[in-house]
Amino acid sequence: MPPTAPLKSVPLREEQIILFRIGEQLFALSSSSVQEVRSADSLSGGATEIDAPGVDKVRQFVRRGNNTLFLVSAATHFGISAPEGILAFVLRNTRTALLVDSIEKMTAMTCLQALPLSFCHEERQWYRGLTALDQTVVPVVRPEGFLSNEDLMMLDAALPPPELFAGETEAEPDADTDLGTELN
Amino acid sequence: MNVSSELELKSFVLLRLGERRFAVAAAGTAELVAPSRVFRFPHKTAKIEGVILRRGRIVPVCDVAEKLVGSRLTTRRFYLIALRRYGQRTEWVAIPVTGECELISAELNAASPSDEPHVAGWLSHGGDVIEVLNLDALTPGPHNLLPNPAPSQLPAKNSRQNKAEARP
Numbered sequence: 001m002p003p004t005a006p007l008k009s010v011p012l013r014e015e016q017i018i019l020f021r022i023g024e025q026l027f028a029l030s031s032s033s034v035q036e037v038r039s040a041d042s043l044s045g046g047a048t049e050i051d052a053p054g055v056d057k058v059r060q061f062v063r064r065g066n067n068t069l070f071l072v073s074a075a076t077h078f079g080i081s082a083p084e085g086i087l088a089f090v091l092r093n094t095r096t097a098l099l100v101d102s103i104e105k106m107t108a109m110t111c112l113q114a115l116p117l118s119f120c121h122e123e124r125q126w127y128r129g130l131t132a133l134d135q136t137v138v139p140v141v142r143p144e145g146f147l148s149n150e151d152l153m154m155l156d157a158a159l160p161p162p163e164l165f166a167g168e169t170e171a172e173p174d175a176d177t178d179l180g181t182e183l184n
Numbered sequence: 185m186n187v188s189s190e191l192e193l194k195s196f197v198l199l200r201l202g203e204r205r206f207a208v209a210a211a212g213t214a215e216l217v218a219p220s221r222v223f224r225f226p227h228k229t230a231k232i233e234g235v236i237l238r239r240g241r242i243v244p245v246c247d248v249a250e251k252l253v254g255s256r257l258t259t260r261r262f263y264l265i266a267l268r269r270y271g272q273r274t275e276w277v278a279i280p281v282t283g284e285c286e287l288i289s290a291e292l293n294a295a296s297p298s299d300e301p302h303v304a305g306w307l308s309h310g311g312d313v314i315e316v317l318n319l320d321a322l323t324p325g326p327h328n329l330l331p332n333p334a335p336s337q338l339p340a341k342n343s344r345q346n347k348a349e350a351r352p
Contacts, residue, residue, distance in 0.1 A: 079226055116235070118231075119324075120324050120325055120326045120327075123228055126226075126227075130235065
């Protein structure tokens with residue numbers, strides 16, 4: 001039997017990642033895409049409820065200066081039965097604060113394999129690909145995959161007028177925060 | 185396809201799913217491996233169970249038994265690692281099977297228009313008429329790629345290799 005083998009994983013320069021859990025499920029996220037890690041309580045303390053039709057994974061938002069951050073339940077997003085996350089990853093260059101259960105560890109990946117084409121539904125937006133760490137396969141999430149443009153349109157449409165929560169804005173964090181260094 | 189090529193014997197792998205046997209073109213298969221840990225993660229593609237790690241590659245596991253014999257496999261003895269084409273790209277897919285596989289040579293009888301898309305043809309072996317599977321039609325994949333040739337026509341002769349295909 002002859003095989004014309006498909007490509008193996010794409011070698012990467014080492015990339016720092018955060019391994020985190022939602023319920024029992026392990027995921028990876030590039031540490032460079034995480035601007036802040038907060039306790040969900042500290043973030044949701046200044047949050048306002050929101051009810052956007054069709055976007056059940058978002059129940060709260062936070063104003064930060066001119067930006068609006070949406071608190072996204074990762075469990076709801078992935079369809080995992082798990083309690084609401086207790087940590088929030090504020091994802092850089094997005095409007096997502098991702099609620100997760102726990103951080104497993106910081107580590108590095110050296111290979112990222114594209115999601116096999118057999119996976120042909122929403123997961124193609126969810127993941128950058130898969131990586132193998134210690135003989136375990138871990139999906140590497142795409143930071144911008146948690147809220148689609150359609151989701152954001154629905155959420156923006158559901159926001160109350162700015163004057164109603166003008167006093168509840170959070171200060172913008174230092175944009176140059178290097179989370180990888182901080183967590184290490 | 186002319187008459188002489190129709191009569192040509194080709195190699196097939198016979199596989200067993202429950203009580204039934206099926207065949208796939210040997211040219212589109214790589215190896216038969218013992219079941220290993222299936223890594224599962226959230227996704228929305230119903231036919232895919234998860235992935236296995238094989239020789240440094242991450243290979244999706246696709247149980248085709250439900251489609252072919254009406255129920256998912258409750259026992260599996262091996263994974264048949266087969267080549268799945270997506271337009272010009274190829275990837276491995278692991279097909280759970282219930283028994284050992286057999287390599288045979290047989291004459292392929294072309295599928296008729298009334299056959300289902302996953303039927304690439306038919307062959308006779310040991311007194312049985314056996315369905316030859318077109319895994320490209322049987323396993324999930326993006327819908328916006330060009331249709332693929334049936335396994336009986338694989339591998340493509342002299343075609344320029346796509347960059348997605350690694351050299352041995």
